[in-house]
Amino acid sequence: MRHKISRSARPWSVLLSLTVVLALIGAACGEDEELREVNLALSTTSGFGYGYWIAVGLGYYEDEGLDVNLQGTGGSADVAQILAANNAEAGMGVPGAMLPAIEAGAGLYPFFTYAYGEVFDVVVPNDSPIMDIAGLDGLRIGISELAGGEVPLVRALLVEAGLDPDNDVEIIEVGTNAPSVKAALDDGRIDAYxxxxxDIAAMNSAGLGTMTIAPASLNTLPAEGLLAAEDFKDDDELLIGLGRATAKGQLVAYTNLDGAVCVLKELIPEEFTDEEAGRSGLAAVIDITTAPQQGGEYQFGFLDAAGWNTYVNIFIQGGVINEQIDMGDYVIDDLLDEINDFDQQAIIDEANSLETDC
Incomplete structure (x- = not known):
């Protein structure tokens, strides 16, 4: 079982009493009270997955009866393969990687939106004359890695702009290290990234200096979220628990950025080696992963088939997939009321009580 970060300081006498009580309860209930082990594949090991990490650190998955193992991967394409083989119950990924897998026969079922608006971007230096995707004709585009979720999107955007991704541009893997990307742009090895x-926000914080040339229409789509593997698509209790715990983790970060950073530094310290860059990256992620509100409360996880079908059309046009897919056959949208069935104010209060001096 993963170590759970203390939510608040408690007197030792209370902790001792609680330990004794829990031990007695555990002895009485036996195996029935054990947590269910669950593998959750993430498309990144970065702070982008803050909601999942905070849910682990503050014990929200355990509150749902789940012992969640977060599996970092090299990208959404890796997650799609893991889910297609039923090697994880659920995973986090982008449509650009999930739709080709679905077209190939994988049973992947979206049930929770984590990021609202496209999570990837295409940028150029602030002083670049390139103003849109069409302006990349004959130029070189840097990417994080060949398995990265941005690759299908870049290819689709190029086709939409009338360019051939295989002949009119050159796509080059340059990683996500800010000095390396800046050097590649400065010396002309790449013209866009x-x-x-x-990642881009963290690089800009480190002095990169870029502007977006991606279409503004991408900001309204369900860009990344959780999908269930075929064998677990009907396990409502599991999917609700994963969604609800993740939503609580997100709400903590919305409420108290400094407290969230302290939790994350315990779990993914490598993301905060450069604390300023780590904080900037987290703030940028929160901007695109903030759930819509209704009646003064967040509505976490919102998704529908229409948003996914928009991506189907984008990626058909971009040559990423070839066949129409009716995502109404895959999207699980009837669990959202139960996912959102928790006391948001209680989580906000807990977030505000977190340690911030770390």
Whole structure:
């Protein structure tokens, strides 16, 4: 079981009493009270997955009866393969990687939106004369890695702009290290760069200096979220628990950025080696992962088939997939009321009580 970060300081006498009580309860209930082990594949090991990490650190998955193992991967394409093989119950990924897998016969079922608006961007230096995707004709585009979720999107955007991704541009893997990307742009090895918005925000904080040339229409789509593997698509209790715990983790970060950073530094310290860049990246991620509100409360996880079908059309046009897919056959949208069935104010109060001096 993963170590759970303390939510608040408690007197030792209370902790001792609680330990004794829990031990007695555990002995009485036996195996029935054990947490269910669950593998959740993430498309990144970065702070972009803050909601999942905070849910682990503050014990929200355990509150749902789940012992969640977060599996970092090299990108959404890797997650699609893991889910297609039923090697994880659920995973986080982008449509650009999930739709080709679905077209190939994988049973992947979206049930929770984590990021609202496209999570990837295409940028150029602030002083570049390139103003849109069409302006990349004959030029070189840097990407984070060949398995990165930005690759299908870049290819689709190029086709939409009338360019052939295989002949009119050159796509080059340059990583996500800010000095390396800046050097590649400065010396002309690449003319534009595409990666996750959180990566780009961290690079800009480190002095990169870029502007987006991606279409504004991408900002309204369900860009990344959780999908269930075929064998688990009907396990409502599991999917609700994963969604609800993740939503609580997100709400903590919305409420108290400094407290969220302290939790994350315990779990993914490598993301905060440069604390300013780590904080900037997290703030940028929160901007694109903030759930819509209704009646003064967040509505976490909102998704519908229409948004996914928009991506189907984008990626058919971009040559990423070839066949129409009716995502109404895959999207699970009837669990959202139960996912959102928790006391948001209680989580806000807990978030505001977190340690911030770390």
């Amino acid at each position: 595409s990666s996750a918005k959180s």
